[in-house]
Amino acid sequence: MTKVLIVYASLTGNTRTGAHILEEAFKELDTDVDVLESYDADPFEYEDYDICVVGTYTYGTDADLPDEIVDFYEELEDVDLDGKVYGVFGSGDVFYVGKYCLCVDYFEEQFEKTGAQKGANGIKYNLDPDEEATTNLKSFAKELVAKLEQMN
Template sequence: MLVEECMQVHPRKFIDYDICVMATYTYGSNGALPEEAEDFYFDLEKIYLTGKIFGVLGSGDRIYEKFCPAVDDFDKQFEKTHTTRGAEALKINLSPNEMDKENIKQFAEYLVAAYSKTLGH
């Protein structure tokens, strides 16, 4: 397992792992990607991750018209890498509450189950 900030690693590092997870947040009222994640985002679409499992989760603020669009953006970007979605994108309002923590746990379980299917289990 590797946990890195997107500014410290290139998306090609995902090639070394079977399950790829992106956790992000959405910045501002216009629903922008975090500035520090932009290079990672654009580099991601140039990587082929065939045979890998992915999931995207992140936070946003429901007061804005668009809720967590950075999560959707990264989810679409992963689709371009020829990888397999292991869990539906998970959106969290601000910081995780107890229900969100359970949803994060289930998100992780779905990723592992999707990976296990690739192994024939």
């Protein structure tokens, strides 16, 4: 059975909501899915999974990584995820023009260093996931599973 690990950081609950939408979507796709908050996770845990997902918000006017996921981000580049699929999603606020959801991009760049294959374009949504974001997250899960099946 395909194993999925979703690691997320959430300050207001918006990214946590996205993580749980994804969790349900992956369950509907007959995968074994685990969800961890970033401060409870170690990036080396991804070695035991087929699909590696990160959810993060973008913090402040400087588009910083949230404090609670910085260590995870920095250690991620040292993990060998060859043969695995990754995806990144996150919440942001469109008020921050030019810096909207930039941490999704940062994590995609970091995953590239691990040898994992990008399974889908990152999902970015404004604040709490609305109906469109929910649909996009469900499609995102399907794309990640399809990419893994294509690779195997």
